[in-house]
Amino acid sequence: MWCDLLVDDKTADEFTAYMKKFTDLYIVLSRSVKNHTTNPHPRILDLGCGPGLLSIEILKQIPDATVIGMDPLIKMLMLAKENTDTSGVPIFEPVLGVSEKIPLKDNSIDTIVSRFSLPYWKEPLDSFLEMNRVLKPNGKIIFEALNRNFPKWKLFGIKVGMLLNHAGRDVTKYHVDAYALAHTQEEVEMLFNKSGFAILEKEGKKSEWKFIIVAEKK
Numbered sequence: 001m002w003c004d005l006l007v008d009d010k011t012a013d014e015f016t017a018y019m020k021k022f023t024d025l026y027i028v029l030s031r032s033v034k035n036h037t038t039n040p041h042p043r044i045l046d047l048g049c050g051p052g053l054l055s056i057e058i059l060k061q062i063p064d065a066t067v068i069g070m071d072p073l074i075k076m077l078m079l080a081k082e083n084t085d086t087s088g089v090p091i092f093e094p095v096l097g098v099s100e101k102i103p104l105k106d107n108s109i110d111t112i113v114s115r116f117s118l119p120y121w122k123e124p125l126d127s128f129l130e131m132n133r134v135l136k137p138n139g140k141i142i143f144e145a146l147n148r149n150f151p152k153w154k155l156f157g158i159k160v161g162m163l164l165n166h167a168g169r170d171v172t173k174y175h176v177d178a179y180a181l182a183h184t185q186e187e188v189e190m191l192f193n194k195s196g197f198a199i200l201e202k203e204g205k206k207s208e209w210k211f212i213i214v215a216e217k218k
C-alpha cells in the first residue's frame, strides 16, 4: 500500500551518499531537539529516519538518549544501523513501521523529531494522532517540513543545483517530486491543532524551501 511512494534500494544508497554532504543541516536540527528535551535518559523518536543521519547527530548532542529510528523501508533501516554503528554513537534502535500506526506504547516517548517525511504519509491526521498517543504528557515534537508554497522557479534552481552537485537524477527527482505532495505551513499547523498539540515555535517564511514547527502535547 505504501510502496508507490517509497524509493528503491539504489536511490536509498544514492540519497544517503548525497545527504552526507549536508551534515550541517542535521546538526542544526539536532541542537533544537536537544534544547527541547529536558528529561534525563530521554527516548527520542526519529520518525521517517531514512539513513539515520539526523539520529546520529542527536545521539552526539544527547549521549544518554535512546534514539528510535522508525521507517517503513528495511533498506533505510539497514543504512541507518550501518551509519550509526560506524559513527560509534550509543543507543540507536531501528524500528520498522509507518507514521499511521506507530508500533510503540502510549506515553512512552519524550521527544519526536521528523524531517521531510510528511509528504509520504498517506494519512497525515492519523499520523499526528499517533504521535500524540506515543508522546509523554508535555512531550515535544520538532517537525521540519518542505514548504508547498515554495515558488516553482526557485525549485527549478534547486533541481539544477542538485544535478550539478552530483545528486543524480533519481535523488533529484525524489526531492523535487516531494514538493507536489508537501503541505503548507498553515496545513501543518491545522494538523497540530486538530491532534491535541499546542504550537510553541514556528520558523520559516512563505518563500523559503522548508519550515520548522515545535509543538507540545497538551
Ligand SMILES: C[S@@+](CC[C@H](N)C(=O)[O-])C[C@H]1O[C@@H](n2cnc3c(N)ncnc32)[C@H](O)[C@@H]1O
Pocket (backbone or CB within 6 Å): 002, 006, 007, 019, 047, 048, 049, 050, 051, 052, 053, 054, 070, 071, 072, 073, 076, 097, 098, 099, 100, 114, 115, 116, 117, 120, 121, 122
Ligand atoms: C526524504 S526521506 C527523509 C529521511 C530523513 N528524515 C532525513 O532527513 O535524512 C523521507 C523518509 O520518510 C520515510 N517514510 C515514507 N513514508 C513514511 C511513513 N508513512 N511513516 C514514516 N516514514 C515514512 C521514507 O522511507 C524515507 O526514509
